[in-house]
Amino acid sequence: MARKNNKSKAEKPIEPQSDVEDLEKDEEELELEKIVFGxxxxxxxxxxxLDLDNFGDDEGxxxxxxxxxxxxxxxxxxxxxxxxxxxxxxxxxxDSAAAAGMDISDDEDISGSDVDDSDNESDFTDPDSVLDVHGGTAAWIDSDDEKLQVSLKSSDKLKKLRKSLADNVVDGKEYTRRLRSRFEKMYPVPKWARQEEPKSKGKSDSNSSDEEDNDIEMDDSEEPRALTADPLAKLLTTQSTYISKSIPRLLPPSVLDITRLKDANSSLVSKSGVQTLDFHPTHPLLLSGGYDRTLRMYHIDGKSNPVATSLHVRSSPFQTALFHKDGTKVFAGGRRRNLYIWDIETGKVDTITRMYGHEDSQKSMEKFRLSPDGQYIGLIGSGGWVNILSTASGQWVTGAKVEGVIADIAWHKTGNFSNLSIVNTGGDIWEWDSRARKFSDKWKDEGGLGVTTMSIGGKNDRWCAVGSASGIVNVYDRKNPVVGMKLSEAEAPIYKPKAVLDQLVTSISSLQFSPDGQMLAMGSRAKKDSFRIAHVPSFTVFKNWPTSGTPLGRVTSVAFTPGTEMICAGNDAGKARLWKFNHYS
Structure with missing residues (x-):
């Protein structure tokens, strides 16, 4: 009957494709489609x-x-x-614990099971292990791999897996191992995924100093974390010195023989301007600090200048950081009420947070000077105060008050004692006797107006240089002062400068005598490449250096090595430029 119907339908004239209706399928055709096509x-x-929860149960x-x-x-x-x-x-x-056949209660942590990890450690570390953690065959193991033969010369990509020119055919197992090895070379295992090896007993933490930071982080409200070992403890016991041994020689007054070295902080550039620089008194170490809240110490070798150690204080931008005379401590402070005393041998950091009874006169620790004998810290305070602290105990010893706003202070030796000179922005200079704890003299800078900084140096601290906002530097002979005209008997005498240096035209921010007293470095951060070195005692500026190509930048700090072998100039870009004086080699 079905054939007849089909035949009758076939005898009908064929209509256009768009008008043809779908032919009805009988039961046989539908049944056949189910068998063939599903x-x-x-x-x-x-x-x-399908019940997924009960699928596969015996009671289904x-x-x-x-x-x-x-x-x-x-x-x-x-x-x-x-x-x-x-x-x-x-x-x-x-992948639950129950599916793995592990009998673990609901309140038990899987990680705390008594399974011995040492037995299964190879299952994770050895990719060729044939057993998984449950004792069965690992899913990535195929028994046919050993029978598989792979030609390493069949394509250029496979040729990279060869270990030698004669290496042609490998089995599937070796092929998999080489692929994995090449992948790990291109994409190394991340540090967090590596298993740390346990430290052997008796091994010092200082041995891992190359891999870990030796920074100490703290803020105003927390104590510093003590270091178990400091990498400088061993360095300070060595007899290493600076690059060249200093031989006292007289410098010519006209030409400066100088060679540029690799930047002192090239191994780790500061993230802000270098506000302070200081060389260690005996060892080739340079201390730098700035507003990035980090003190860094570099081992100066003139070639790579690696970082020796560093100290990060989370809430204190540093303005001043100086080595103590004994070379074992660093004093550092910024525009905060904290003064940090860092023992570089042990890594311990003590903090002076306040001076009881004198808090109103000392609201920040940003500018201070250490006395040459190492006994005192002179802190510039507010209201004309200079507070004197003991370097041994950190306790307040005494104070000295002057008129006006203090611009700078400078220590100098008088016999076996350290005395202090204080200058205000108006050019008035007071001499303070640390032994008698009183002022011994007062005099005035000639034309002194807008004084910014002061430095004392030379043989027996003979010279006193005073810098002003106009860029002029007056140099006075402290041993043979020349008194000028006095305005009145009540006024302080006006000293006549031995020399007037007017090579700079912007505010003087850096003023530093070399340790041998033959050079005076002058710098201004207000203008790019505003830096000069004057010859002492002729007080003529060296004309051959710096040149127009000298990469100084805006100089923010200056420091000489103790033997005057080198000079370092920090700038606002975070670079510490380093030069060597060939006259001393």
Whole structure:
């Protein structure tokens, strides 16, 4: 009957494709399509009837042949809309502890199980291990790999896996190992994924100083973290000195023989302007600090100048940092009420947070000077006060008050004692006797107005240089002062300068005598490359240096080595430029 109907339909004239209606399929054709192509409706119905939670249980209603019973198919939940479910969500992998056959209670941490990790460690570290953590065969192991033969000359990519020219064919296991090795070279295992090796007993933490930071972080309210070992303890016991041994020679007054070295902080550039520089009194170490809240110490060798150690204080930008005379401590402070005393041998840091009874006159520790004998710290305070502290105990010793706003202070030796000179912005200079603890003299800078800084140096601290906002530097002979005209008997005498240096035209911010007293470095941070070196005692500026190509920048700080072998100039870009004087080699 079906053939007859089909024949009658075939005898009808063929109409255009767009107007042809779909031919109806009889039961035989539909049944054949189900066998050959599958039944979409039946597949979706089977998914609806599938109970994932109880699938595979012995107590299920599965037939003996493993197929789902008709009752399961008919009793499926019609409300489940599997058409909206993504394919990757239709299946899941049960990796729970129960599926692994581990008997663990609900309140027990899997990581705290009594399983011995040492037995299974090889399963994770050795990719060729054939056992997984549960004793079965690892999923990535294929027994056919050993039978597989791979030619390493079949393509250019595979040629990279060869270890020698004669290396041609490898089995699948070796092929997998070489692929893994090459991948790990291109994409190394991250540090967090590596297993740390336990430290052997008796091994000092200082041995890992090359891999870890020796920084100490603290703020105003917390104590510094003590270091168990400091890398400088061993360095300070050596007999190493600076690059060249200083031989006292007289410098010519016109030409400066100087050679540029690698930047002192090239191994770790400051993240802000270098506000302070100081060389260690005996060892080749340079201390630098700035507003990035970090003190850095460099081992100066003139070639690589590596970082020796560093100190980071989270809440204190540093303005001044100086080595103590004994070379074992560093005093550092900034525009905060904290003064830090850093023992570079042990790494311990003590903090002077306040001076009881004198808090109103000392609101910041940003500008201070250490006495040549190492006994005192002179702190510039507010209201004309200079507070004197003991370097040994950090306690307040005494104070000296002057008129006006203090511009700078400078210590100098008088016999076996250290005395202090104080200058205000108006050019008035007071001499304070530390032994008698009183003022011994007062005089005035000629034309002194807008004084910014002061420095005392030369043989027996003979010279006193006073810099002003106009860029002029007056140099006075302290041993043979020349008194000028006095305005009145009540006024301080006006001293006549031995020399007037007017090579700079902007405010003087750096003024430093060399330790041998033959040079005076002058710098201004207000203008780029505003830096000069004057010859002492002729007080003529060297004309051959710096040149237009000297990379100075805006000089923010200056320091000489103790033997005057080198000079370092820090700038606002965070660089510490280093030069060597060939006259001393």
């Amino acid at each position: 039944d979409l409706d039946g597949f979706e119905t089977g998914l609806k009837a 209603d599965n037939d003996e042949d493993g197929e789902l019973s008709d009752r399961e198919i008919e009793g499926s939940d019609a409300d489940n809309d599997f058409g909206a479910v993504q394919d990757d969500n239709l299946f899941f992998v049960d």
